[in-house]
Amino acid sequence: MDANDKLGRRSLLGGAGLAGGAVLLGAIREARAADVPGAKRPRAASAAATGGEHASQKTLPPGQPHRDYLPVKVPNGAKLPWKVVDGVKVFHMVAEEVEHELAPGLKASCWGYNGRVHGPLIEAVEGDRLRIYVTNRLPAATSVHWHGILLPNGMDGVGGLTQKAIKPGETFKYEFTARQHGTNMYHSHHDEMTQIGMGMTGMFVIHPRKPRRRFDRDYAILLHEWRIDVGTRRPNPNEMIEFNMLTMNARAFPGTEPLLAQKGERVRIRIGNLSPMDHHPIHLHGYQFRITETDGGPIPESAQWPETTVLVPVGSTRTIEFVADEPGDWAMHCHMTHHVMNQMGHQFPNMIGVDPDNLDRRVRKLLPAYMTMGQSGMADMGGDMSMPVPKNSIPMLGGPGKHDYITMGGMFTVLKVRDRLHGERDPGWYYNPTGTLASAASAAELKRDGVNPERPAPAQPGWPRNA
Numbered sequence: 001m002d003a004n005d006k007l008g009r010r011s012l013l014g015g016a017g018l019a020g021g022a023v024l025l026g027a028i029r030e031a032r033a034a035d036v037p038g039a040k041r042p043r044a045a046s047a048a049a050t051g052g053e054h055a056s057q058k059t060l061p062p063g064q065p066h067r068d069y070l071p072v073k074v075p076n077g078a079k080l081p082w083k084v085v086d087g088v089k090v091f092h093m094v095a096e097e098v099e100h101e102l103a104p105g106l107k108a109s110c111w112g113y114n115g116r117v118h119g120p121l122i123e124a125v126e127g128d129r130l131r132i133y134v135t136n137r138l139p140a141a142t143s144v145h146w147h148g149i150l151l152p153n154g155m156d157g158v159g160g161l162t163q164k165a166i167k168p169g170e171t172f173k174y175e176f177t178a179r180q181h182g183t184n185m186y187h188s189h190h191d192e193m194t195q196i197g198m199g200m201t202g203m204f205v206i207h208p209r210k211p212r213r214r215f216d217r218d219y220a221i222l223l224h225e226w227r228i229d230v231g232t233r234r235p236n237p238n239e240m241i242e243f244n245m246l247t248m249n250a251r252a253f254p255g256t257e258p259l260l261a262q263k264g265e266r267v268r269i270r271i272g273n274l275s276p277m278d279h280h281p282i283h284l285h286g287y288q289f290r291i292t293e294t295d296g297g298p299i300p301e302s303a304q305w306p307e308t309t310v311l312v313p314v315g316s317t318r319t320i321e322f323v324a325d326e327p328g329d330w331a332m333h334c335h336m337t338h339h340v341m342n343q344m345g346h347q348f349p350n351m352i353g354v355d356p357d358n359l360d361r362r363v364r365k366l367l368p369a370y371m372t373m374g375q376s377g378m379a380d381m382g383g384d385m386s387m388p389v390p391k392n393s394i395p396m397l398g399g400p401g402k403h404d405y406i407t408m409g410g411m412f413t414v415l416k417v418r419d420r421l422h423g424e425r426d427p428g429w430y431y432n433p434t435g436t437l438a439s440a441a442s443a444a445e446l447k448r449d450g451v452n453p454e455r456p457a458p459a460q461p462g463w464p465r466n467a
Contacts, residue, residue, distance in 0.1 A: 059177050062089050063125025069207035072218045075257040076249040080120040088129045096137040103255035105394045109233050111198035117250045118222050119202030126181040126209040132174045141165035145189035148295040151176040159190030181208040182297045183270040183317040197237025201274040216265035221248050225275040231390040246339040246410035253412035254399025261324035262421045270319045273312040283309040286330040293319035324417045329430040334411035342396050342409035402429035
């Protein structure tokens with residue numbers, strides 16, 4: 001069995017061995033050499049370190065989808081089209097205001113690219129020569145930074161430092177050769193707080209020219225956070241702490257599309273984070289995976305380890321890989337609990353444990369529809385209740401599930417693994433085989449096992465008292 005086949009949910013990987021130590025030592029020596037005045041900057045890691053070929057030093061024929069690479073899927077998103085002109089892949093991005101739906105019932109006036117928030121994913125192949133035109137239709141100047149991509153200084157896209165800002169109505173040209181492969185991003189680098197906060201971000205994937213591993217599913221997800229006050233339509237880019245919409249590919253649950261996989265397929269998920277302030281620990285239920293790549297490139301196999309949660313820092317990408325070997329509807333979400341809430345979950349008093357009966361009766365004399373919320377937690381403040389919300393606002397939690405209401409929102413989606421899929425159509429909710437679904441215990445079962453819900457057995461000490 002190939003080592004790469006040991007990516008299943010119950011797989012365990014050993015620590016880094018001598019080969020991994022040699023690779024890391026070589027990388028340290030290269031880094032030290034790069035700090036010496038006059039030393040030549042290393043252009044690419046070795047093939048042994050990256051798990052693939054050397055990054056290309058010259059332009060190669062344009063890579064083609066399905067022939068040279070498996071195209072990336074972008075749930076709720078899109079990809080930037082390209083054409084070949086004299087051997088160069090030509091793209092055209094348009095920075096503009098975009099009316100965007102973050103979740104059913106909540107639309108916002110954002111800034112994005114090509115009519116989308118976030119901007120469409122750019123896909124290329126190592127060795128491709130890329131020419132990207134950027135037209136500015138915003139009311140303000142802008143620029144585009146190709147985040148983590150190795151290129152000439154004048155193409156780096158920092159307004160005022162490496163180029164003039166792109167004024168409204170202007171079109172700039174960026175051109176460079178893709179010298180690396182990996183998962184990167186792009187974003188405005190002019191008035192960054194405003195423009196990134198308004199949604200001007202996107203993913204940039206460069207495939208290896210000769211991939212050593214093949215996948216059946218390759219997904220890309222970009223994380224972001226917003227402040228959109230209840231009843232308003234414009235994100236507040238000045239916010240520094242109280243973000244109330246947390247999104248995957250600019251959508252919050254229940255508006256997120258599921259990720260699909262057929263049993264036995266090899267799955268790669270690329271996760272980028274261009275949130276204004278927060279890191280996000282993304283947890284996948286039901287599976288162990290390997291973290292195989294950062295925005296700095298592939299991680300040597302000897303340095304990878306198994307995880308169920310991957311921390312994606314601000315301004316970084318992480319790539320995870322696994323084999324979809326257990327069918328079901330598996331949750332995938334940020335594990336910061338306030339990041340799986342939606343817009344209505346802020347600025348409420350803590351009412352847990354309060355009996356509001358007398359208060360409700362008195363207030364209803366003036367406001368017949370009044371109802372105190374939150375005294376038994378936040379689950380009843382979701383969309384399954386009849387209480388209306390302000391115009392262009394959404395409840396703070398979740399949406400309907402198969403068995404009950406799902407009391408999560410924000411950065412939450414579902415990985416749907418099935419024995420067989422029919423194209424890319426959502427297969428619906430998972431059917432749990434008999435004996436595999438948690439359910440209410442019967443009286444006969446409780447009696448059989450000696451369980452009395454009224455008198456549970458006392459908890460035992462964690463260690464012997466007289467050890």
